[in-house]
């Protein structure tokens with residue numbers, strides 16, 4: 001990572017050492033989309049770390065994680081710079097939806113286009129004005145509507161810098177994952193900026209226990225890359241998952257989960273029931289193999305093909 005010394009400049013603003021500030025950034029020419037960029041420039045030199053949340057506007061845990069983390073930082077004893085954009089998609093945030101203007105998925109629009117759609121313009125501005133000036137990116141998400149995720153990091157471990165970055169996060173599980181096309185994570189990686197996604201909980205609400213876990217994980221990261229003096233943690237608790245995927249519904253009906261996030265299940269274990277109240281039938285969902293439950297649908301009506309459980313296969317440490 002590069003080392004920032006003295007004043008830090010971003011968005012035509014000089015931020016003196018040992019200070020913090022908030023800058024408004026207009027993200028696009030269409031629709032007047034703007035957002036707040038919060039910056040802490042530490043007294044001492046160090047890397048420039050970017051934190052983003054709510055690219056999907058209804059994913060609230062990350063907003064609160066960043067707020068609590070930033071509040072707890074003393075710029076006088078901090079090394080380097082944090083550039084935080086806690087509510088990237090303010091339109092979705094205000095309308096309680098994942099999307100921009102009801103249809104556009106911002107996290108499938110990177111690296112963006114200054115003359116493109118609204119989402120592409122927002123992605124372009126965020127990437128060129130903010131992300132490209134940072135040494136690493138942590139993008140915080142939650143499960144999409146009707147789903148929840150075990151707190152986890154999604155990382156392309158084939159990139160050494162990503163692997164090093166992910167090893168700094170306390171006990172959060174690591175899932176090998178190639179970035180989705182058009183995601184901030186993909187665009188950052190293609191530009192040589194280490195990037196990973198922290199997935200934590202579900203959308204629409206704020207989950208205080210998971211928020212605290214996310215804050216502690218980021219505090220551990222700050223210590224591991226020597227931006228703060230947090231003592232190192234024992235990395236043996238960090239589980240790494242490869243392979244896996246979705247277990248999808250073969251029936252329609254009311255899904256009632258029996259397995260919980262983090263459960264380690266064996267082939268044939270009963271994970272859930274799908275009840276058809278019209279035919280008075282109960283269908284049992286079984287685990288197809290030995291795996292860990294990393295994501296789960298809420299108990300709700302499901303159709304054929306609906307993703308019920310996202311599972312992973314743990315890599316056993318050698």
Ligand SMILES: [Zn+2]
Nearest residue numbers: 056059141142
């Ligand atoms: Zn998301």
